[in-house]
Amino acid sequence: MVHEKNDGKDKDMILPLIQQNRPALSWEFKIKKRLKTVPSCLGKFRPLVGQCCHQCTPESLRKKLGQTSLGFQNLLSVNETHTRYRGWLVRRVCSALFVSGCKVHASPAGNRLERVSQSNRVKEALTAAPEGGDGRGQLSHLSPLLSLINTCISPGFLRFLSWVMLKMFSSVFGSVQVNLNHLPPLHRASEEGSPLLYVHVRQSAADSALIPLVLFCHNLRVPYSVCPLHITSFFIRSVLQKVGVILLPPSAPTEQDAETDGLYAPVMTSLVRELLHEGQALSVGVSAASGGGGRWLARVTQLIKEGSVPDVRLVPVGISYDRVPETDAEVGLSSVFWWLWSLLWTTPEGSVRVHFAQPFSLKEMCESGRCRADEWLPLQDLLLPVILDNRAGCVFGRRRMSWLLPSSRCASEPDEAPRHPEGDLAVSVVLHLIFSAASCTAVMATSLVSSLLLYRHRKGVSASALSRDVSWLTEELLFRNKDVGFGGSLEAVVRYSLALLFPHLIVAAVSSRKDPFIAPHPSLAATMHLHLQAQVVTHAFILEAVGACAVSAMLCEVVRSGGVSSRVRSDGVDGEQVSGDMEFDVMLGQSELTERALQLCHLLPPGFMPPCQSSQSFALDAIDSLVRCGILIMEEIPREVHICDFWKKDGALSWTTSDDPYRSDSDCEAEEQELRSYKISRPSQCPEMLFFLCxxxxxxxxxxxxxxxxxxxxxxxxxxxxxxxxxxxxxxxxxxxxxxxxxxxxxxxxxxxxxxxxxxxxxxxxxxxxxxxxxxxxxxxxxxxxxxxxxxxxxxxxxx
Missing domain, CATH: 1.10.10.10 (Winged helix-like DNA-binding domain superfamily/Winged helix DNA-binding domain)
Known part of the structure; x- marks a missing residue:
């Protein structure tokens, strides 16, 4: 976290170093000694992140984020200044006094069960249910879902559980940093009357607890949180349902199993409708791999489209961990006790960064028509003709990802709903929120070092070289408007990262070497941990990564065809450092290079591409990004008539400029010479960067x-x-x-x-x-x- 000296709110921003009560290792002293000559370049600039989409929600974008000088606050650093009292005893119980003074928006269940059961969609579902009778006979079918409907927020339970979570997180994390610049827009949005819907990408069960805790500590309305875990303990379920946690039915181990129940979907849709009518906030986690949580967003989108709810403000939330806590999918009373017992012997390590993006209107996104999904095509229509050599070109469009919206029908029935325009719109909203939440997620120090060790120095690197790369990659991230979750001197950042990643590294620090040698441990657990941490860096460099893979694909084809003037490395598929020089006497055509990038775009997992940008535009930007970062050099072929042709294909972006005002588009239909081509800049230095991106x-x-x-x-x-x-x-x-x-x-x-x-x-x-x-x-x-x-x-x- 960047240390700002303009006020006293950032006094906890410097990352904690190695624990003072633990003896330092020899390699730590060597690193400290070697890094004295490396200048500090961190904390000079902080980008503004979290702005909503200028294309889908321009009206919401006009409401700018808060001031840029509020800094950060460590949520776990509660002292007597946060209370109205002072004294020796207050310092001992300041957390309890702070929690008791926070504002709570109570939300009793009241007659919510009656309102849900009287809704038309629930009545239709009860009538269609087998053995569906009238009156009390129908309501008996709702008995497994009664506890979910009666979920409420009790002020006493909420204050007590918030105090418990503050203590628990203090035993797990060194700090939980909140960007204070993003809180004033939330206060303004909550005062406007539209309920807020917080959306985050699922990483751990701690996500669902961090968001309500942060909002509670800053006097904002605590949301009803959707929990995807299968909780078997009746006691834990009762406590969580008193603080607004919407759980899965006891008989359903997963969300998909719950959706197969014919009553679950209409009852939950009616429950969401009643909560939004009450003005309650919601918190939903979305999984990009399985589509978990997408059905809840589809319910809100459906309510907006049918006019049952006037509007909802969507708030993407980016949560960054130095080390993602592991959680089980099934939680019982015994597992909770064992976890609490382990906290007594656990040293708090790592920090968490929470970013709340700018709220934007879901109604504006749905009704403006800017969030479109009419160009979506099945993946086999996009790539299968190219793969099977039935055609040379590439089909333009976006890949349809209907599986992000799991079916709410029984598994035995065919599901045609995702192909409905409203279903495509709901999937588009899910994709947009996944991308927005990932975009405002800060890059932590461990993520940066993990990316370098895994993709650039898999065979190892010296501490001084790693530090130079950390400095370089940090500047590149800030240049791409990506926030970083660390600050302080370069020496502190590197030592802190290596200390947290130490169980997954091999560190050789001997007296015969001037520099400690650091390499990732060649094991499954170590590689998976580093890969998980490095995903946020991949998201920041996705344009360059797609472009680099397209260049690599063309070079491989050139090598197989014998079009390279000198030897090209053919045995390095692991991303090792390249020994010797590589000279390429080859030109890469713009059309072919962009086609390769477009084909790769169709295979990307969800969340990497902006859903409001066309695939062909993204592919063009990917190639241009390699020119900006110096890997490619663009060369134009002179022509008698100056025509600016950006990838002239069927339906692609193409336009012409000429002094002849009567020139028609039909003049461009004939095959013309390639206008632009690229060659690799400084081939002896670029391969390492190229393989790092690939x-x-x-x-x-x-x-x-x-x-x-x-x-x-x-x-x-x-x-x-x-x-x-x-x-x-x-x-x-x-x-x-x-x-x-x-x-x-x-x-x-x-x-x-x-x-x-x-x-x-x-x-x-x-x-x-x-x-x-x-x-x-x-x-x-x-x-x-x-x-x-x-x-x-x-x-x-x-x-x-």
Missing amino acids: GMLAGHMRALCWATGCLDLLPAPLPEVEFVAQVHSHLCDAANQKKQHYESCSKEAARTAVRSLIDLGVLAEERRRGEGVFLSVAPLFQSPENRKKLQRFVSQYLFN
Whole structure:
């Protein structure tokens, strides 16, 4: 966190260093000694993050964020100055006094059950239910959902649980930093009358607790939070439902299982409607891999479209961890007690940064028509013709991701709702919020160091070289308007990061070396931890990563065709440092290069691309980003008539400029010479940067390539859950066999790869009544030749 000296609110902003009561290791002294010559470059500039989209919500954008001099506040640093009292005893109980003085907006359930049961959608669902009678007979079907409907916010329980959470988080984290510049817009939005809906990307169960705690401590309305965990303890469920936590039904272990109940969807939609009518705020976590939480956002979008709710203000929330806390999907009383017991022996380490983005109107997004989804096409329509060599060009459009909106019907019934325009609009809103929440997420020190070690220095690096790269990458992040969650001297940042990542690193600090040597541990747990931390850096460099992969794909094709004047590295697929010089005497055409980038865009996981930007525009920006960062040099071919042609393809962005005012568009339909081309700048220095950018997407592409290769080893058909488990097992076996690339064998990578194969038409879905969805290889890809074509297409982006 940047240390600002204009006031006293940032006195806790400097990252905590190694614990003073713990003896320092020898390598820490060596690092400190070597870093004395490295100048500090952090904390000089802080970008303004969290602004809403200028294209989808221009009216909301006019309401600017708060002042830029409020700084940050450590939520866990509660002292007597936060209370109205002073004295020795006050300093001992200042947390309790602070909690008792915070404003609470009580929300009793009242007659909410009656209002929900009398809604038209619930009446229709009860009538359609089997053995549905009248009156009390129908209400008996609601008995499993009564506790969810009666969720309320009790002031006494809320104050007590907030005090407990302050103590618990103090035992886990060193600090929880809140950007105070983002709080005044929340106060103004809450006073305007529209309820607020906070949306974050799910990382841990701590997310759902941090947001209400921050809002409570700053006298804002505590939201009703949707909890995706399966909580089995009746006592814990009763306590959480008193503080506004909407839980899953006791009989449903997952959200998808709950949605298969015919009554759950209409009852929850009616519950959301009643909460919004009461003016209550909501908090929802969204998963980009599985689509969890998307149905709740679709319910709010549906209420806005039908006019049941006037408007809702959406607030993306970015939460950054130095180390993401691990949580189980199922929570019982015994597991909670064991976790509380472990806190007694745990030293608080790491910090958390919370960013609240600018609130924007959901009604404006839905009714303005700017958030469009009419160009969405199935992935097999976009890429299958290219993969199977049936056409040379690329189909323009956006990939339809209807699976981000899990079906609310029974698994035995066909679901055509996602193809409905309202369903596409809901998916577009989900994608927009995932991207917005990820965009306002700060880059922590451990994320920055993890990205460097995993993608640039996988074989190891000296401490001084790592520090120079940390300084360089920090400036690049700030240049891209990405906030960082650390501050202080460069020495403190590097030492702090290495101390937190130490269990996942190999540090060689011997007297014969001037510099300690640092390398990531070549194990599954270490690689997965570093990969998880580095995702936020990948999001910041996604344009450059897509462009670099497109350049790598073209260079690989040039190498295979023999068009390179000198030797090119062909054995470095891991992103190691390149030894020797690389000279490329080759020109890369703009059309071909942009086509490769566009094809890669269709394979990206959700959340990386702005949903309000076309894929072809994103591909053009990806190539331009390589020119800005110095990897490519653009060269124009002189022509008699000056025509500025940006990628002349069917429906792509193209325009002409000429002195002839009567020149028609038909004059440009004929094939013309390539107007622009690119060549690599300083080939002897750029490969390391090029492979660093390519490595950010290599884990995802390699998982898709491995998943395609193991299709002939899987029995078919299999249930979808079991099929994903089998693919995950094969990915782990492939990584263990190679003793590397463990970032490609996570459960999320397996789930994303299977979903991409379904969208490509490689896997066929079959719905069986009472048994769910079964997956099998489609007839078109039962041919080994077609599977090899798919593998060849994906592997071209792995910088072989």
